[in-house]
Amino acid sequence: MADIPFSRRLPENINRIIIRFPEDVREFFLEMISADRSKQTIANYAYDFALFFDWLETKGATLDSVDAHLLKRFFRHIENGYERTTRVKLIKKDSVTGERKETWVERTHFRENSRSGKQRKRASLRSLFRYLVKSRVLERDPMEEYEDTGLKSRTQKKVPVFLTRDEALRLVQAVSQYHHKQKRRHQHWYEYRDRALILLLLNTGMRVSELIGLNLNSIQRDGDTLRVIIFGKGGKERMLKLNRPAADGLQQYLVHRPQTEIKPNHEEALLLNKNRSRISRKAVGDVIRKYAREANLPPKAASISPHKLRHTLATLLLSNGENLRVVQEILGHSSIQTTQIYTHVINAEKDSALDRLGDGI
Structure with a gap:
């Protein structure tokens, strides 16, 4: 070249x-x-x-x-x-x-x-x-x-795979479980990173490309409130408030985040890998899968990926009755039609609930 x-x-x-x-x-x-x-x-x-x-x-x-x-x-x-x-x-x-x-x-x-x-x-x-x-x-x-x-292939709209609220909680708890088994004297800094990483994905539903692109100045503090500035597809920017678990997890990570021996041009990266450079997409996926195994999630959830945590947030928000337009803005979808796929998930859950009710009649 x-x-x-x-x-x-x-x-x-x-x-x-x-x-x-x-x-x-x-x-x-x-x-x-x-x-x-x-x-x-x-x-x-x-x-x-x-x-x-x-x-x-x-x-x-x-x-x-x-x-x-x-x-x-x-x-x-x-x-x-x-x-x-x-x-x-x-x-x-x-x-x-x-x-x-x-x-x-x-x-x-x-x-x-x-x-x-x-x-x-x-x-x-x-x-x-x-x-x-x-x-x-x-x-x-x-x-x-x-x-x-060419022959048109049949379109199959798959219902997005997501975690239930209980499964999401187990995934977060798996971080402590995994590192406790290592029997270290002190908690390693990337235990704090992994917990913050998972909580950020579950709290904001950001894409993995958006997560790895975060810098230290992407986090804005307003009193006790933390907000994250996310640069999404097409250069679109959105700012989201971090809920208490995510804010606490992130602040704990920032206290323990390495301050020295960071690779050149990576000093501003929010999330670092073990070599002290900006974390990669693959590394984020590896982190999620490691703790999914530790949490002993069911087969549907065991192959969870960062993007499926995005599905999880969307599904939980809509299950709580949140407005579709609000969910669209949180996820950074340019079209509300993209967000509407999650209403199919909610409907499928309702159908399953009614089917189970009929089993006992």
Whole structure:
């Protein structure tokens, strides 16, 4: 890769992916950056395009030769999963000289192609080809032809998975249970971090990308009240009050949060990992799953993810009779239709309750 990265606003590993794309595709990413799309959104597009262009290369095809038939072959190829190669930077210390050297290694892993994953890849390519037609790079949009000729898959609206109030409480309590079993003399700072992390997700319903993007100055204090400023999708900002458990958990973490040996450029990050740099999406997921196992949650909840804690907050709010518009604003949904999916959850719960009542008659 050139000495100058594709964009200084993007992580180095994403720059290394984008720089391999055709020039017109790189222009598409510059447009995304200008439109203030989130780093995670840009990264998702980069991963999807890399999968597509790597496959095109194996077929000896070019961008301007893509048609509906070729797209159909590509989506068939990844239908049941695919291998993805990622590049990871490792820093190794020479045992003799002590010199630290950076090396990039390739790691290949198999990925399941979920329903949402399939939808995202279609949406990614749809956006790309629309842009290329609009920019007059291509005369026709092969995705339109593909979607017109293909059989429409049945839409299955899944009811979001969420925790009950009791299960959410058990998840929070699992933090203390887990660390108590470690039989340490003193509580480690990341025990406070993990509790604060879970309480923040349950209290605000923020997306994991919003959580890991929080800085120390994202927390605003007004007397005894703490509020968090969240930057959501499309650069939209919202401010939410932290309830007492979340505020207490966060303040305890801030007291114990490391103040020294924090990695350069990570000093302002609110949530740190064990290496004292900004916590990652994967690390947040690992934290949630660890305590879900410790809490011995039922099968439905055992595979809980950060996003399912978002579902949990929405469901509990609506169960308490909160206004749909208020829930929309708390979650940062741009459309109330997105929020309305949680009313289906409430209705499903009502149906189950009536069914159970009928069992005894």
